Amino acid sequence: MDSTLVTDVCHHSTNRTGRDFIVGDLHGCVDALRYLLHEIEFDPARDRLFSVGDLVDRGAQSEEALALLEKPWFHAVLGNHEDTLIAVAEGRLRRQWWYGIGGSWAAALPDERLRHYAEKLRTLPLARVVGSGSERFNVLHAEFFGSDADLDAGVFSDEARQRLLWGRELAIGNGDPERQRGLSLTYCGHTPMRELQQIGSQVFIDTGAFGPGGKLTIVEARRSRRWQVTVDAARAEGAAALALP
Structure with missing residues (x-):
C-alpha cells in the first residue's frame, strides 16, 4: 500500500487488506465527513480514503480539513482552491480575489500560517493512480483528456494542468468522451x-x-x-462529537 510520487502523479498499489473510498469536494465540511466515516465503519488500519481535492473554502472547517493531510489513511489530490491558496501565499494572487471564491475563512490568518499550509499543499499531486490492470482507478480534481499512459507519464502542459484543476468541458457537455479512450475509471469533483x-x-x-x-x-x-x-443532518446526529480515525 506504499505510494511513490512521480512528478505530478502519485501511484498506489492495490489495497489487498481493506477497502478504498473516494470522497467528493470537502470544502471545509468536516463534520459531514466524520459522520460518513462512522457510517462506513472506516478502519484506518486497513482502509484508505482518497480525496478529489478542494478541501478548503466555503465551508466552516477549512483548517480542520487541512489537518486531514497528516492522517496516514488520507490521500488527496490538488484542487483549484488549494492551488489558489498557494498562489495567495506566494504573493501571485490578491487575498481579496480568493475571498470572493470562498477563502474568507483565512481573513484573520497570519501570512506565516498561510505559508505553512501552502508548503504542505505543494506536495499534493495532480492525480493519483491506484492499482493496475482491471483493478485500476484514477483520482483527480476536474477533468483529463487522454489515456492511462498519458496520465502515467505525469508530464502536463500548462493547458493540461489548468484542465486538471479548473476544467468543466466534460461536465457541461462540451467535451468529447472519446478523447478519454484508454482511460480507466476516474473519480473527480470540481463541478x-x-x-x-x-x-x-x-x-x-x-x-x-x-x-x-x-x-x-x-x-x-x-x-x-x-x-x-x-452538513445539517450530520450535526443533528452528533457528528461534531465523533472523533476522526
Missing part, C-alpha cells in the same frame, strides 16, 4: 452535481456539500455503493 454522474471515463462525485441542500458523498472504489449526508 457540483445533484447526484453522482459518469460521463466518459469520469465519475463526478461532488454533490455540493457546502451549499443549501448539498451533500457530501463517499463512494467505495469500483463499486456501486455510496453514502451521502448534508
